[in-house]
Amino acid sequence: MVMKTNTNVSHTKFSFSRVSHLVKPYTTTLVIVLLLIIIGGAFGTISPFLIQKIVDDALPASNMNLLFNLVLGLAGISIFTTIVSVVQSYISTSIGQRIMHDLRVKLYEHLQSLSLSFFSSTRTGEIQARITSDISKMQSLLTNTATDFARHVTAIITTTIAMLLLDWRIAIVSILIIPLLVLVNQRVAKIRERIMHDQQERVADLSSNITESLSAGGFILARTMGRARHLVHMFRKNSEDLSKLETRSNTAGQWEFAIIFLFLDMLPAFTFFGGGILLGMGYKVSIGTMVAFVALQEQLLWPLLEVFETRIEFGKVRAILTRVFSYLDMPPEITERENPLTLHKNEFEKGITFENVSFSYDRESVSLLKNISFTIPAGKYTALVGATGSGKSTIGNLIARLYDTDEGRVLFDGIDVKDLSFNSISELLGIVTQDPFLLNASIEENLLFAKPDATQEEIANILQVAQLKTLITSLPEGLKTQVGERGYQFSGGERQRLCIARTLLRQPTILLLDEATSALDAETQKAFTAALSSVSDGMTVISIAHRLSTVRYADQIIVLENGKVEEIGTHDNLISLGGRYAKMVFN
Numbered sequence: 001m002v003m004k005t006n007t008n009v010s011h012t013k014f015s016f017s018r019v020s021h022l023v024k025p026y027t028t029t030l031v032i033v034l035l036l037i038i039i040g041g042a043f044g045t046i047s048p049f050l051i052q053k054i055v056d057d058a059l060p061a062s063n064m065n066l067l068f069n070l071v072l073g074l075a076g077i078s079i080f081t082t083i084v085s086v087v088q089s090y091i092s093t094s095i096g097q098r099i100m101h102d103l104r105v106k107l108y109e110h111l112q113s114l115s116l117s118f119f120s121s122t123r124t125g126e127i128q129a130r131i132t133s134d135i136s137k138m139q140s141l142l143t144n145t146a147t148d149f150a151r152h153v154t155a156i157i158t159t160t161i162a163m164l165l166l167d168w169r170i171a172i173v174s175i176l177i178i179p180l181l182v183l184v185n186q187r188v189a190k191i192r193e194r195i196m197h198d199q200q201e202r203v204a205d206l207s208s209n210i211t212e213s214l215s216a217g218g219f220i221l222a223r224t225m226g227r228a229r230h231l232v233h234m235f236r237k238n239s240e241d242l243s244k245l246e247t248r249s250n251t252a253g254q255w256e257f258a259i260i261f262l263f264l265d266m267l268p269a270f271t272f273f274g275g276g277i278l279l280g281m282g283y284k285v286s287i288g289t290m291v292a293f294v295a296l297q298e299q300l301l302w303p304l305l306e307v308f309e310t311r312i313e314f315g316k317v318r319a320i321l322t323r324v325f326s327y328l329d330m331p332p333e334i335t336e337r338e339n340p341l342t343l344h345k346n347e348f349e350k351g352i353t354f355e356n357v358s359f360s361y362d363r364e365s366v367s368l369l370k371n372i373s374f375t376i377p378a379g380k381y382t383a384l385v386g387a388t389g390s391g392k393s394t395i396g397n398l399i400a401r402l403y404d405t406d407e408g409r410v411l412f413d414g415i416d417v418k419d420l421s422f423n424s425i426s427e428l429l430g431i432v433t434q435d436p437f438l439l440n441a442s443i444e445e446n447l448l449f450a451k452p453d454a455t456q457e458e459i460a461n462i463l464q465v466a467q468l469k470t471l472i473t474s475l476p477e478g479l480k481t482q483v484g485e486r487g488y489q490f491s492g493g494e495r496q497r498l499c500i501a502r503t504l505l506r507q508p509t510i511l512l513l514d515e516a517t518s519a520l521d522a523e524t525q526k527a528f529t530a531a532l533s534s535v536s537d538g539m540t541v542i543s544i545a546h547r548l549s550t551v552r553y554a555d556q557i558i559v560l561e562n563g564k565v566e567e568i569g570t571h572d573n574l575i576s577l578g579g580r581y582a583k584m585v586f587n
């Protein structure tokens with residue numbers, strides 16, 4: 001159940017201008033955040049100067065008054081910087097959330113505009129991961145990383161200035177360690193980036209494994225084929241790989257970092273040593289200066305390490321953004337033209353025409369439908385029959401414009417379906433697909449999805465037509481009964497009838513039933529056909545069916561074979577013709 005990842009990230013370029021576009025609406029607030037960061041950072045570096053004064057002046061002279069003022073200053077600075085940092089993180093988190101909200105909605109909206117081919121070729125788990133986990137991960141990464149970065153850079157700059165002001169000679173000792181840090185970090189960052197890439201692939205595998213195998217359908221498949229253990233085995237392997245990678249990425253460069261920490265730990269010693277040497281050489285270095293230095297070193301080196309860390313975090317953001325952008329960059333293949341035409345329900349009076357239509361799902365292969373032409377007259381009952389895989393459902397897909405033809409046109413009353421508005425098509429056409437799909441909600445909610453303003457009376461009528469009335473009155477919760485995941489709490493035939501009811505509720509002018517009653521027993525099927533004919537007056541009905549008894553009374557039967565229209569006529573015509581259809585009937 002694990003297929004290859006479908007990530008078309010290669011041709012998507014990550015660019016800062018694109019990111020800045022996302023951030024643009026919040027520029028003013030971001031400037032405020034930046035100012036708060038700078039203010040906090042600048043105030044933070046005042047403390048060591050106060051410490052210097054305490055050690056050099058207040059303590060030796062036992063000047064309680066001065067000491068009190070300096071300590072008050074230290075406390076005041078701490079309180080002030082704490083408040084500034086809380087306010088700043090509150091603002092930046094809320095901006096981050098808003099940016100992510102914008103992006104999430106934009107992505108969802110864009111995905112809605114893509115064509116069916118995208119969804120039939122992409123793993124559900126992957127799409128889910130993009131919209132939910134990817135984007136929320138990005139929120140924390142983006143806001144925390146960006147603000148941390150700004151904070152640390154500010155700290156580094158202000159601290160360096162403070163050090164130089166205190167004593168430039170000792171400052172040099174502290175600054176000398178920086179190149180070493182950079183070097184070690186470069187190495188570790190490279191290792192980590194590679195591991196992270198593998199990690200993300202594994203996470204995608206794992207999550208699509210979960211969404212596929214832990215669904216009702218996947219469970220039935222695994223259980224009935226005795227493959228559950230195999231799936232657990234696969235999952236264990238996936239999960240193990242992931243945890244190994246996770247461990248490796250967290251422990252990568254442990255030794256290198258240990259060495260750095262060792263240096264950091266010894267830095268105060270070096271500082272006092274350096275200060276001592278300077279004193280011995282007759283230079284004037286106060287004890288307070290040295291103590292202040294030790295305090296400042298902490299403030300310089302930790303942010304430095306953090307800045308290196310943010311580099312890795314930015315790498316993650318970049319990877320996620322690239323994936324999200326790659327989705328946003330997928331052009332919707334099927335688009336509404338500018339100023340599309342509308343065709344209202346009551347205006348449809350001629351019919352649907354296929355005019356020299358050729359089509360294949362992937363452009364390279366030989367055509368599935370080969371230059372076919374036929375007309376489905378309005379207000380009549382047309383049946384579409386043919387061997388399995390002959391392209392019947394595909395014709396339905398073209399009528400609904402879920403795909404566009406490669407050649408030729410599909411016309412509604414002479415209007416190319418490409419010129420019609422999406423609204424017109426969905427208003428005219430009601431489809432019951434071969435693979436019934438129900439939302440995991442109550443029966444009523446499933447019906448109201450099709451027509452939110454349907455009255456109780458309309459619903460009751462439709463349920464009657466779809467032969468569901470007895471069933472629903474027998475349910476203790478009636479219409480409020482939950483249908484379960486994909487409708488799995490109902491039988492196949494019940495599911496089909498619910499789908500029929502849902503489509504009929506919209507009172508479509510054209511009704512396309514794709515094997516919509518295949519799971520019904522002959523009696524229920526008959527009752528449904530009779531009930532349908534009472535409400536389908538003037539409705540154009542297109543029925544795709546294998547069970548030929550159901551198409552007998554069609555006004556027109558189209559027989560499809562090898563992507564071509566083999567014959568067209570009524571049941572009696574075709575029987576007397578003695579061709580393909582007659583063979584199908586008598587077999």
Ligand SMILES: Nc1ncnc2c1ncn2[C@@H]1O[C@H](COP(=O)(O)OP(=O)(O)OP(=O)(O)O)[C@@H](O)[C@H]1O
Binds near residue numbers: 361
């Ligand atoms: N989304 C798709 N992507 C690629 N190929 C597809 C897709 N859907 C169908 N096909 C291929 O197109 C061919 C025709 O499929 P179609 O669903 O139209 O057949 P059908 O006549 O409805 O068959 P059945 O009676 O079994 O429902 C099949 O060979 C199938 O493999």
Ligand SMILES: [Mg+2]
Binds near residue numbers: 394
């Ligand atoms: Mg089909």
